[in-house]
Amino acid sequence: MKEKGILIVLSGPSGVGKGTVRKAVFSRPDATFAYSISMTTRKPREGEVDGVDYFFKSREEFERLIKEGKLLEYAEYVGHYYGTPIDYVKETLASGKDVFLEIEVQGAKQVREKFPDGLFIFLMPPSLDELKKRIVGRGTESIELIHNRMEAAKKEIELTSMYDYIVENDDVERAVDKINAIVQAEHCRSERVIDKYIKMLEVE
């Protein structure tokens, strides 16, 4: 019997470093996950390639896909849609490969409803001070926006009980080690593999 892949969802408050950790996960030579490319209605930035960085879509097209149930999750952010096409995720999991999603907290909530047996990892800042430093460090945000972000982050951290695991992002490589250990462990969770061994008893 072929084992299905695991849907791995990495989320966490804005500013915690999800993108950096995700890139580090995929830069490991032994990374075996499939990366689900997001869909967006925002314009490509310099150097971004359609189908590599994002699937770039018009607003009309995106809204049509929402209506047709073709998005696993989506959100509107600063006037643009961002979302995850569902077909790719389903097909890849069925083929036995793990799929890795890096998404916002709101999106993760939607995914949890559709994939209750997904593997949900919350990336946690080592402290709120540290999170503030990282948001300020981007240098692109006004003081008011920073305040709003921090309030939003606190609310998001309160939602961590929805997640299976919490990984502290004190150090990127250490966080990647933990994520890899979590995925390896999940492939040994009895509820995921027990059917295989029950079959072994029946056969012999």
Added chain:
Amino acid sequence: MKEKGILIVLSGPSGVGKGTVRKAVFSRPDATFAYSISMTTRKPREGEVDGVDYFFKSREEFERLIKEGKLLEYAEYVGHYYGTPIDYVKETLASGKDVFLEIEVQGAKQVREKFPDGLFIFLMPPSLDELKKRIVGRGTESIELIHNRMEAAKKEIELTSMYDYIVENDDVERAVDKINAIVQAEHCRSERVIDKYIKMLEVE
């Protein structure tokens, strides 16, 4: 707030190689677990040291300790008692260190009742044929005993739903890698660490 250690229980059918895997776990230079030494009423074998390999006790003493509730689990096996002293386990976990137990399936059941939040790993033979080979390979068992062992093993494998994880012992070093990943992952399980982060939100 200090994190408590995790009680790790490695079990599986007789002949699967629990002892070999346990030794390999502790022979890794980065092993951080405390090993809980078992207590027994059998005589020491050549080279075995009291307090290192086992705590060797008289039958009377062992039975007194059972009555006093000083054993986390125990079983009688070919006329001798084997058991795990509970105080060492409790004190070591309280100090923040993980404790590693390698015990029979019956003992694991008793531990589950007393430590529901322990981490239970079932070591699984790659196949029943392979298990039979290993039992026969010991060369110490009669054909009838081999048959009984195999029947017992099948029953034990049916109990795997009690375990959190199933690790296939197809290769000792690979099994150790998986056990280490499982322990690392468990230290990130949200139910184990969420209190720490709730505190972080309250403080700041």
